[in-house]
Amino acid sequence: MSKRTATKPSYFVYVIELKPDLLSNKRIAQANPGYLYQPDRPLLYVGMTGRTPEIRYEQHKAGYKASRYSRQNCIALRRDLFEHLGPMTRDEAIEMEVSYAKQLRSQGYAVWQN
Numbered sequence: 001m002s003k004r005t006a007t008k009p010s011y012f013v014y015v016i017e018l019k020p021d022l023l024s025n026k027r028i029a030q031a032n033p034g035y036l037y038q039p040d041r042p043l044l045y046v047g048m049t050g051r052t053p054e055i056r057y058e059q060h061k062a063g064y065k066a067s068r069y070s071r072q073n074c075i076a077l078r079r080d081l082f083e084h085l086g087p088m089t090r091d092e093a094i095e096m097e098v099s100y101a102k103q104l105r106s107q108g109y110a111v112w113q114n
Contacts, residue, residue, distance in 0.1 A: 008089065009086075010050060011048055011049065011050050011087065011088055011092070012048065012049055012052065012053050012082070012086075012087060012093065013046065013047070013093055013096045013100055014048070014049060014053035014056060014057065014077065014082050015044050015045070015046055015078040015081040015104075016044065016045040016047070016060060016075075016076070016077055017074075017075040017077075018042070018045055018069060018074065018075060018112065019043070019075060020042065020043055021073070022043055022069055022073055022112075023037075023043055028043070028112050031111070031113070032105055032111065036108060037108060037110045038109075041107075041108045041109045041110070042075070042078075042109070043110045043111075043112070044078065044104060044110070044111045044112070045067065045069065045111070046100055046101040046104065046112075047097065047113070047114070048093040048096070049093075050090070053077060053079070053082065057077040060074055061074050067112065067114060070112075081104070085100070097113060098113065
């Protein structure tokens with residue numbers, strides 16, 4: 001990867017709403033310790049991509065490089081929760097994916113993030 005590619009703001013953090021049935025999954029419960037999940041909030045998946053969020057969402061639904069939780073459990077791409085983040089460099093997206101998942105948890109969402 002060239003330096004130019006690594007610093008070009010062409011990566012995105014995206015959010016997918018997942019089926020609420022997954023909330024009973026032990027690994028998802030363990031991924032959300034210390035946060036008070038609010039039942040009126042959906043379960044979310046937070047990821048990052050070098051493609052558009054729309055293309056990456058379709059890939060999740062098709063099972064391509066998809067988390068086992070997102071593969072069969074996608075409800076919708078939640079643009080309202082990530083559009084404000086805009087494109088960023090790869091390094092920024094790596095950091096933002098983790099910090100944004102934490103931020104959403106602090107707002108009462110249950111979040112799965114790899």
